[in-house]
Amino acid sequence: MHYDTSSKQVHFELIAAKNANNNGYNYNGYYQNAVTLKVPAGWIISITFINRDANAPHSIVLTPAFSQNDIPDEQTGEFAIINRAYTEVLHANEQETISFPAKEGRYWLFCGVKRHGIDGMWIPLTVERDLQIPALHFRQ
Amino acid sequence: MKLILIYISFCFSYTVLAEPLEWPSYGGNLQQTRFVDDTSVNTHNVSQLKLAWMFQTGIVGSFENTPIVQDGIMYVTTPYNHIYALDARTGKRLWRYKHKLGTTIYCCGPNNKGAVISGDLVIMATLDAMLVALDKKTGKRIWEISIANSEQGYSETGAPIIFQDKVIIGIAGAEYGIRGFISAYDLKTGELVWRWYTIPEPDEIQPDGTKGWFGVFAEKADGINDLHRDIAAEKAAIASGEFDNAWEHGGGSSWMPVTIDKQTGIVYATIGNPAPDLDGGQRPGDNRWSASIVALDSTTGKMIWGYQYLPHDIWDLDAASPPILTQAKNNHGKVVPVVIHAGKTGWVYVHDRVTGKLIRRSEPMIEQKNLFAIPTQGQGTEMLPGANGGVNWSPGAIDPRSHTAYYANLHQPMYYEVRSVPWRQGRLWLGGAFKVIPGKKQSGNISAVNLDTGKIIWQYQTDKPMIGGTLATSGGLLFSGESNGYFFALNSRTGQKLWQFQAGAGVNAAPMAYRIEGKLYIAVAAGGNAQVNAPRGGTVVVFTLND
Numbered sequence: 001m002h003y004d005t006s007s008k009q010v011h012f013e014l015i016a017a018k019n020a021n022n023n024g025y026n027y028n029g030y031y032q033n034a035v036t037l038k039v040p041a042g043w044i045i046s047i048t049f050i051n052r053d054a055n056a057p058h059s060i061v062l063t064p065a066f067s068q069n070d071i072p073d074e075q076t077g078e079f080a081i082i083n084r085a086y087t088e089v090l091h092a093n094e095q096e097t098i099s100f101p102a103k104e105g106r107y108w109l110f111c112g113v114k115r116h117g118i119d120g121m122w123i124p125l126t127v128e129r130d131l132q133i134p135a136l137h138f139r140q
Numbered sequence: 141m142k143l144i145l146i147y148i149s150f151c152f153s154y155t156v157l158a159e160p161l162e163w164p165s166y167g168g169n170l171q172q173t174r175f176v177d178d179t180s181v182n183t184h185n186v187s188q189l190k191l192a193w194m195f196q197t198g199i200v201g202s203f204e205n206t207p208i209v210q211d212g213i214m215y216v217t218t219p220y221n222h223i224y225a226l227d228a229r230t231g232k233r234l235w236r237y238k239h240k241l242g243t244t245i246y247c248c249g250p251n252n253k254g255a256v257i258s259g260d261l262v263i264m265a266t267l268d269a270m271l272v273a274l275d276k277k278t279g280k281r282i283w284e285i286s287i288a289n290s291e292q293g294y295s296e297t298g299a300p301i302i303f304q305d306k307v308i309i310g311i312a313g314a315e316y317g318i319r320g321f322i323s324a325y326d327l328k329t330g331e332l333v334w335r336w337y338t339i340p341e342p343d344e345i346q347p348d349g350t351k352g353w354f355g356v357f358a359e360k361a362d363g364i365n366d367l368h369r370d371i372a373a374e375k376a377a378i379a380s381g382e383f384d385n386a387w388e389h390g391g392g393s394s395w396m397p398v399t400i401d402k403q404t405g406i407v408y409a410t411i412g413n414p415a416p417d418l419d420g421g422q423r424p425g426d427n428r429w430s431a432s433i434v435a436l437d438s439t440t441g442k443m444i445w446g447y448q449y450l451p452h453d454i455w456d457l458d459a460a461s462p463p464i465l466t467q468a469k470n471n472h473g474k475v476v477p478v479v480i481h482a483g484k485t486g487w488v489y490v491h492d493r494v495t496g497k498l499i500r501r502s503e504p505m506i507e508q509k510n511l512f513a514i515p516t517q518g519q520g521t522e523m524l525p526g527a528n529g530g531v532n533w534s535p536g537a538i539d540p541r542s543h544t545a546y547y548a549n550l551h552q553p554m555y556y557e558v559r560s561v562p563w564r565q566g567r568l569w570l571g572g573a574f575k576v577i578p579g580k581k582q583s584g585n586i587s588a589v590n591l592d593t594g595k596i597i598w599q600y601q602t603d604k605p606m607i608g609g610t611l612a613t614s615g616g617l618l619f620s621g622e623s624n625g626y627f628f629a630l631n632s633r634t635g636q637k638l639w640q641f642q643a644g645a646g647v648n649a650a651p652m653a654y655r656i657e658g659k660l661y662i663a664v665a666a667g668g669n670a671q672v673n674a675p676r677g678g679t680v681v682v683f684t685l686n687d
Contacts, residue, residue, distance in 0.1 A: 017573050018420075020520070024573025029260045054554045054574040055527060057673065091543035093575040115245060124224035 001037075003134045008043040010102075014060065014109070017053035021049075024053050025121040027060075027109065033139050036124040037109070039102045045116040047109075051090040055067075058121065060111040061086040062100065065124060075112035076135040078102040081105075089113055102127040161655035163209045165256045166299040167535060168652060170356070170400040171465035176653040180660045181685060182615030186639045189330045189683045193231035193550040197224060197678040202249030203645075203667020204297070204533075207611070207680060210257045213276070214663070216680055218286045221266045221680050225279060229656055231682065233467020235279035245566055246295035247315040253397065253533075254299040256307070258327060265296035265309055271330060273307075274367055274633070278450025287311060293318050293566050299397045303405070310409060314430075317569045320392035322407070324441060334441030338392030338411045338429050346428065347445050354378065355426025362501060363484075367512050370450055374424035378677050384443035386423045389563045390599040391415030392430040393538060396462040396533055399479070401493065404443060407436040407478050408493075410459035416526075417456045418515050418558045419571025420566075422499035426451035431458040431561040433481050433489070437495060445496035449483055454515055454548045455556060456527040456574070464545070466538050468591035470499050480531040480591060482536050482547040484529035485511075488589045496590040502594040505587035506530055506549045513556075515572055520557030527574045528552055528605065535650045537612040539632060543591040546618050550605035550672070553580040555631060586610065586620055588635060598635035605672050609650025611662070619662060623645020623674035627664055627681065643681050646674025659684055 003010035007025050017024035022031040030039035039045055061075045077086035085100040091110070104127050112119035161178060167173050168557040178376040181189060197203075199220025208215050214228040221239035225230060244250070244267040255264045262276040268290040287309070288294035293316025300309040314320060320338035325331060341572035341663045342352040350356060357371050377383055394414035401405050408444030413450040414423055431450040436443055449459055461482050468478045469488050477493040488502035509524035529550045536547040587599040602625040611619040618632040627647045643666035651664040662683045668676035 017575050020517070020557035020573040022559070023559075023568045023570040024557075024575065025568065052578070053576050054552065054576040055671070057670070081300075091577060128326070 002135060003138060005133060009046065010022060011046045011048070011101045012037060012038055013048045013050070014023055016058035017050045025111065025116055025119050027123050030123050031120045032122065033110070035139070036126060036137040038137055039125065039127050039136040040133065041104040041127050041129045043101055044099060045102050045104045046097060048095060048097040049087045049090065050095040051092055054092050055115055057091045058116065059087050059089045059112045061110050062125070063108045063110040065106045071117050073118060074114040075110055075117065077112070081107060086112070104129050106139050126130055130140050141481065141586055151329060151523050157660065160402065160440060161653065162316050163652045163654050165208060165301055166206050166249045166254045166397040167462060170301065170303065170402055171472065172195070172397065172399045172462050172535060172560065173464055173540065174610060175465060175539060176536060177614045178186060178655060178660050179651070180613040181613065181617065181662070183617065183631050185685060186599070186617055188685055189639055189662070190686055191641070192682045192684040194682065195226055195231045195680045196682070197222065199675045199678045202251050202252050202670035202676070203665045203678060204649050204669065205665045206254045206593045206652050207663050207665070208255055208257055212656055215255050215257065215262050217252040217255050217264050218678065219252065221252055221264065221470055223255060223262070223264050223274070228654060229659065237274055237279040239266045239272055239649040244268050244292045244295065245290060245293045245316055246297065247312065251297040253297060256300045256302050258302040261327070263300050263302070263307055265300055267297065267629060269294040269296050269311065271300065271307065271309065273330060281666035283330040285325065287323065291512065291566055292316070301397050301400065302327060303400045306438065308398050308407060308438070310398065312393040312395050314391030314413055314415045315417065315570060316566060317389035317391065317563045318388055319388055320394055320411065322394050322398065322409055334440040336436055336443060338394060339387050339390035340428065342387065347443055353390060353425060353428045354424070355448065356452055358426060361450055361512065362498060362523070366513060367452065367513055370516050373396060377424040383424055386458060389429065390427060392573045395460050396535070399439060399463040399465055401465055403628065405438045407438045408463040408465070409434055409436065410481055411461060412460055413453055413456045413458040414636055416569045416571030418454055418556060419560050420452055420454040421560055421572065427453065431490065433459055433479070445603065447483065447498060449495045454508070455512065457525065457530065459483055460533040461531045464536060464538055465493065466540050468499070468543050478591070480545060482531035484525060484531060486525050486549065488545055490545065490591055501596045502589045503596050505547060505585065505589065505596065506551050515556035515558040517557060517559065520555035520575060522553060522555055522577060524553055525550065526552035526554035532607050532671070534607055535609040535620065537610040539612050545589045546591065546610040546612055547587050547605035548608055548610060548620055549585045549587055550607060551583045552605055553577045586618070586635070588632070600630055600635045600637070607669055607672050608648040611651040611653060613653065619651045620652070620678055621666070623648060623668065623669065623672055625675065625676065627666065632675060642682070643679065645677025645679065648672065648674050
């Protein structure tokens with residue numbers, strides 16, 4: 001993560017299958033609540049997403065935070081909760097950078113490929129009004 | 141006299157070619173030879189091969205179907221289990237059936253390899269692990285049965301095979317920790333006749349006298365390559381009792397259609413990886429009969445013999461490509477009936493068909509590096525072939541006259557990283573990950589292999605990994621397709637490219653051929669592939685020579 005307080009922009013690089021955690025269904029090795037990205041409201045978020053999984057495509061779709069029983073089987077970009085806050089489904093070695101405004105709320109960065117979200121490939125993103133700078137919160 | 145012989149010869153040729161050539165099941169026949177004895181399209185005129193017709197299914201997914209043809213009608217199955225009946229001369233749609241899918245949990249794309257025909261029925265297996273029989277003339281459903289609970293991760297992407305009064309098919313789902321099996325169903329009713337589990341129960345006696353799935357703790361593959369197993373640790377793990385029930389989720393999919401010897405009634409099948417794929421620590425022992433070829437009695441399902449290519453496979457270098465029945469020389473130079481298989485390992489294996497004994501394995505068709513190195517944590521272990529092979533599910537073709545086999549291969553360098561996780565119903569369970577190596581080039585080839593010697597005769601190199609399959613003809617041709625959309629014909633003797641056609645989407649399916657009114661047609665599905673990310677589409681393309 002790197003950010004610029006003057007322009008109020010934060011950039012994350014997320015790599016699918018960074019390691020073997022959760023069968024490779026992870027972002028930078030994290031999945032489910034292992035890490036939460038926190039961003040001040042009103043900033044611009046950009047994410048560069050890279051897929052290193054040799055055997056499975058992956059994506060990022062910004063979704064609402066689901067309850068465990070309501071996690072969708074798959075999710076296409078048109079259902080992103082903020083306009084254009086999604087990547088295409090990327091295959092091995094492909095990458096894409098997306099950018100969207102940080103609107104206050106609790107979201108998930110969710111892999112929209114069938115079954116991947118149910119299999120735990122999501123991490124929370126929270127956008128908070130009172131936050132001064134972006135932060136990463138790791139679950140103990 | 142000479143003129144008489146020429147006349148007789150002409151009449152014989154004409155008679156043979158005028159007979160319809162049908163393709164009633166996935167591999168063209170029960171032996172799955174994918175060899176067409178028709179010289180009307182040959183090395184001299186293949187350059188004149190033209191598009192006869194094409195059919196847009198409108199279903200975009202991952203198109204692995206081999207069409208089947210009988211009585212002038214072609215049946216095409218698509219991703220998500222649609223089935224179309226088409227006039228095989230013109231491509232005119234006759235009917236369509238869409239299976240109403242329930243819960244689906246599957247690996248590697250919403251694929252379907254194809255249907256099978258017998259009598260009045262055309263039969264398809266589905267992603268939600270069902271078997272559906274339709275009236276082949278109308279598409280009306282005659283019967284439908286559930287093979288297994290799809291919510292547990294069971295799925296069907298393969299094609300059923302019909303032998304006598306039974307429909308025989310395996311099951312997929314090892315990536316979700318299912319226990320694999322092959323089953324036979326009554327052709328008329330769909331009722332289960334027998335089921336053979338690919339992963340035996342603990343007390344089940346195996347043909348070699350061992351019990352259960354632990355096997356003989358083989359330390360080498362084919363008695364040659366060190367598998368780097370810690371046998372003492374595996375035996376200690378078994379003795380601890382902690383893994384007593386591991387077999388219940390032991391995997392062992394049977395992805396591809398079975399092969400049948402009509403004379404003996406023996407079923408030959410390839411069996412896939414154990415579960416979890418990479419984490420051998422959760423399944424000590426040989427994990428029989430994963431990564432194997434097996435022979436079963438078609439009447440009872442009883443196992444006759446098994447040969448395990450990779451005892452305790454932790455690389456997903458399993459057995460997917462369907463067996464082929466043909467003949468080849470044994471080690472004494474005598475031509476004997478054999479069953480062959482090309483593995484993800486990159487070797488072609490030639491077995492005595494009766495005993496299962498390995499007669500020989502070929503030279504590697506693809507680069508092998510750090511073969512059978514143990515997957516690690518951290519960066520992981522670089523190894524070749526990658527987890528897709530070698531030869532993946534792609535069926536090979538043979539030329540029975542020259543004892544040659546033709547296989548499509550992948551070259552995909554990968555890191556193998558292991559991570560132990562518990563099994564959970566319906567959840568992916570690889571026990572690690574296969575990671576790409578940035579900057580490493582991937583490629584593929586078609587290899588022609590002499591089954592009598594194991595030597596590679598020629599290789600045709602491709603820019604992208606090859607997945608789909610091959611078709612050989614007595615006209616000296618070998619057909620296959622690439623992920624870049626080209627469908628091509630090679631000289632089967634030399635590997636020289638003689639013809640190609642750009643289909644507009646990845647050609648990642650095995651071609652087939654049929655003859656109507658003396659005219660040979662070559663058909664292939666062009667719709668891309670999920671595993672190698674070939675451009676998607678949904679077209680069947682059919683070629684013939686102009687009149």
